[in-house]
Amino acid sequence: MSEPLKTILCGIELHNPLILASGVLGLNKKTLLLAQNGGAGALTLKSITIEERIGHESPNVAFFEGGMLNAFGYNNCGLKKALNEFHDLSCFSVPVIGSCTAQTPEDFAKIVRAFDELDFAAIELPVSCPHTPGYGLLSKQNEKAFIEKVLRKCRKETKKPIFLKINACLPNLLEIATCAEKAGADAITCSNSFPGMIIDINAKKPVLSFKKGGVSGPAIRPMVVKAIYEIYEEIKIPIIGVGGVSTGEHAIELIMAGASAVGIATGVLLRGNSVFRKCAFEILSWMKKHQYKSIEELVGIAHRNF
Amino acid sequence: MRTEIFEKNKFVEGRILSKKIICEDIAIFDILLEKQLNARPGQFIMLWIPGFGERPFSPTKIGKIMQLAVKKRGVFTKKLFGLEKRAYVGVRGPYGKPFKTKNVKSACIIAAGIGIAALVRLAEELAFLGADVDLIYSAKKFKQMVFLQRLNRVCKVRKIQEKKCEKTLSTLKDLAKTKNYDYVYCCGPEPFMAVVSKECKSLGLKAQFSLEKRIKCALGICGCCAVGTKLLCKDGPVFSGKIAEKFLSEGIYEKES
Numbered sequence: 001m002s003e004p005l006k007t008i009l010c011g012i013e014l015h016n017p018l019i020l021a022s023g024v025l026g027l028n029k030k031t032l033l034l035a036q037n038g039g040a041g042a043l044t045l046k047s048i049t050i051e052e053r054i055g056h057e058s059p060n061v062a063f064f065e066g067g068m069l070n071a072f073g074y075n076n077c078g079l080k081k082a083l084n085e086f087h088d089l090s091c092f093s094v095p096v097i098g099s100c101t102a103q104t105p106e107d108f109a110k111i112v113r114a115f116d117e118l119d120f121a122a123i124e125l126p127v128s129c130p131h132t133p134g135y136g137l138l139s140k141q142n143e144k145a146f147i148e149k150v151l152r153k154c155r156k157e158t159k160k161p162i163f164l165k166i167n168a169c170l171p172n173l174l175e176i177a178t179c180a181e182k183a184g185a186d187a188i189t190c191s192n193s194f195p196g197m198i199i200d201i202n203a204k205k206p207v208l209s210f211k212k213g214g215v216s217g218p219a220i221r222p223m224v225v226k227a228i229y230e231i232y233e234e235i236k237i238p239i240i241g242v243g244g245v246s247t248g249e250h251a252i253e254l255i256m257a258g259a260s261a262v263g264i265a266t267g268v269l270l271r272g273n274s275v276f277r278k279c280a281f282e283i284l285s286w287m288k289k290h291q292y293k294s295i296e297e298l299v300g301i302a303h304r305n306f
Numbered sequence: 307m308r309t310e311i312f313e314k315n316k317f318v319e320g321r322i323l324s325k326k327i328i329c330e331d332i333a334i335f336d337i338l339l340e341k342q343l344n345a346r347p348g349q350f351i352m353l354w355i356p357g358f359g360e361r362p363f364s365p366t367k368i369g370k371i372m373q374l375a376v377k378k379r380g381v382f383t384k385k386l387f388g389l390e391k392r393a394y395v396g397v398r399g400p401y402g403k404p405f406k407t408k409n410v411k412s413a414c415i416i417a418a419g420i421g422i423a424a425l426v427r428l429a430e431e432l433a434f435l436g437a438d439v440d441l442i443y444s445a446k447k448f449k450q451m452v453f454l455q456r457l458n459r460v461c462k463v464r465k466i467q468e469k470k471c472e473k474t475l476s477t478l479k480d481l482a483k484t485k486n487y488d489y490v491y492c493c494g495p496e497p498f499m500a501v502v503s504k505e506c507k508s509l510g511l512k513a514q515f516s517l518e519k520r521i522k523c524a525l526g527i528c529g530c531c532a533v534g535t536k537l538l539c540k541d542g543p544v545f546s547g548k549i550a551e552k553f554l555s556e557g558i559y560e561k562e563s
Contacts, residue, residue: 024527031529031537046529058360059352061523063315072528202319202340203356203394218309269527270308 004287005280005295007041009238009261010161010186012095012121014041016280017295018251021242021263022047022099022124022165025273027076028085029092035268036094039277044097044263045086047126050107052078056131062198062207067217067244068266069198071131071210074101079111086118095121097163103134105146109153116158123160125150128167128192130214137195142170144179151183161186163240168220168227169194174234181235189240189263190231191224216266220244225257232258232300246270248282255295256302315525317354317396318343322389323371329449331378332420333387336371343399344368347407347428348516348544351399352524358385362401362521362539364424366453372397375452377420401524402543405514407431410488414481414511415441415461416474416502418494419450424516425493426453433460437488440481442466444474444494471498475505482509489514500554507551514546519558533558 005016019042020026020035026046035043055075062069077085079100089096098120100111108125115123127147129136140146147164154162164180166173168191177188193214198207206212221244228241241259245251246267254262267275283295292298319340326334343365345351350362353374361382367373378387389395405428413432417425422443432439439461445451448467457463466473478490492502493516506513519538522530526540533553536542545553 025529027529028532030535031532033535057358058522059354060528061315061525063312065309065312067312068315070523070528072522072530075530200317200356200396203317203354203396205356207317207354207356207396209357209359217312266527269525270311 004284004293005041007261007295009240010122012042012161014095014261016041016276017255017261018276018279019097019240019261019263020044020276021265022126023072024265024268026099032096033091034273035276036092038273038275039280040094041261041276042095042097042121043092044124045099046076047074047099047101048076048079048082048111049074049101050079050111052076052081057209059208062213064198066219067215068269069196069208069213069215070193071208071213073132073210074129074135079114083114083118086120089119097122097124099124099126101126101129101135103139105149105153108150109157112154113157116160120160122163122186123154123158124163124165124189125154126165126192128165130167130193130195131210131212136192137167142167142172142176144172144175147176147180148183151180151185155184163187163189165189165192167192167194168224168243173227174230177231177235181237185237187238187240188231188235189242190227191220191243194220194223216243218244218246221250221253225253228254228257228259229302232303245279246275248279248286251279251283252286252298255298256300258300258303260299315398317398320372320395320397322391322393322395324391325387328452329447332450332452333376334366334452335374335376335386337374337395337397339370339372339397342368342370343372343397345400346404347431348405348424349400349402350543351397352401352521354396354398355382355385355389356394356396358382362524364516366423366426375420375423399524401539403541405491405516405544406489406546407435410435410437412438412485412487413440414478414485414487414490415439416444416478416490416492416494417441418444418471418474418498419446421493421495421516422452425491426456428491429457429461440464440485442474442477444468444471444498471501475501478502478505479509482511487511492516496554496557496559500557503551503554512546513550514544515550515554517543517545517550517553517558520560
């Protein structure tokens with residue numbers, strides 16, 4: 001991969017700023033490798049919880065013209081098996097970001113302590129899942145007091161960079177981002193999928209078995225761009241933009257709003273595992289055409305007065 | 307951007323037209339679709355019972371009326387058996403890789419029990435393409451067998467009643483003495499396919515197997531159906547060669563309630 005896309009995120013070197021976002025292909029090492037082979041600059045695990053979780057009954061996905069809705073319900077193998085699975089990360093040539101979630105600040109800290117022993121480049125803490133009871137938005141983990149507690153406890157357990165994953169749908173977004181920065185987060189991941197529902201009018205029922213889910217895909221990109229733009233003006237720590245990116249142009253848009261790196265999830269469905277390589281190529285072509293030598297020059301460029 | 311992929315994966319409206327009971331736990335469902343879905347032999351569709359759940363099935367007929375052959379074996383199929391005529395079901399698909407049928411002149415299809423559902427259209431396609439097809443159909447009881455009339459029209463059917471697979475293996479061995487099969491195609495319970503896989507290897511026959519695992523997104527993104535570096539929903543469910551051998555010898559199927 002060419003140098004112009006080299007990105008330094010919280011001291012972690014990425015060959016391009018395109019990260020496999022949490023939730024897609026992240027259940028084990030072998031599926032993560034599919035995204036590495038597709039050209040991803042870094043890889044994020046699907047979130048691990050202390051106990052194994054089966055997740056929600058299917059359908060777990062539903063579709064509409066603007067993207068998709070999902071409610072998997074944090075299906076994962078649990079901490080014990082995850083420690084075994086991710087014990088040796090030598091098969092990866094790009095940084096791997098450990099993602100974990102819990103119901104209490106104490107449990108967050110417990111997993112972070114365990115993750116600290118492994119070779120993860122950073123640890124991501126989602127407090128913003130829209131479809132799992134006991135977690136994220138359904139358990140008010142988006143409140144300032146909870147986020148402060150989680151970060152203060154986790155900060156004590158690791159020196160690795162901590163990314164806090166929030167949801168751009170929240171009205172108190174800026175307050176949360178500022179509080180996270182103060183409480184020790186090293187970066188903000190914005191955004192998780194948006195709360196939503198799809199009803200099949202012929203069945204007269206919500207499509208997802210859990211009824212509510214998280215909206216992702218092209219439909220959410222304008223909201224995510226606005227959220228990143230606003231957060232960028234409030235905080236100094238980097239932002240990892242996630243939401244509706246499937247082309248290099250989309251990624252550039254998030255970067256111009258203020259994202260230092262960009263996550264891709266639903267984009268994998270649209271363009272296959274090589275979506276990362278395709279986007280990287282498209283970013284490079286755009287940079288060449290517009291005579292930019294480093295992707296860093298574009299971060300937050302939409303805020304500047306020319 | 308190929309956003310039509312979102313439209314393509316929406317559920318198509320289906321109505322249960324009829325349920326033909328074959329024996330106490332096997333039935334054939336005709337489902338009238340609002341829009342026809344195409345599926346090659348070996349591919350699958352996702353069937354949704356609103357408010358209940360979603361599972362993969364191999365259609366045994368496609369067209370405006372899609373047909374499924376179903377064995378009652380868990381909560382979902384039990385619910386399906388209980389649906390009234392005209393009940394709504396959602397259907398999306400097709401998904402997965404089909405059986406390879408190109409340049410096949412001679413083939414042996416081995417079905418065990420309801421595994422025939424994934425193979426009946428394959429037999430018809432192979433015959434249509436001009437291949438000479440033998441079919442070994444193993445079941446615990448003769449009365450559980452389905453599609454015999456359809457199958458007899460396109461291939462030579464050898465019906466076997468057995469508890470395990472001894473007679474199937476000896477039949478395959480006998481047939482392989484005189485026939486020069488390009489492929490063996492097999493679908494049935496995993497232990498059955500594992501034994502067939504071993505036998506094919508020792509007879510030097512190339513084989514394709516339709517494997518089964520719980521599928522969630524069906525699109526190759528959630529990773530729930532991963533086996534090694536393969537995603538069953540996208541790279542399978544049909545596997546052949548060393549990969550199939552490996553999956554079958556290790557076992558990938560997880561039973562559900």
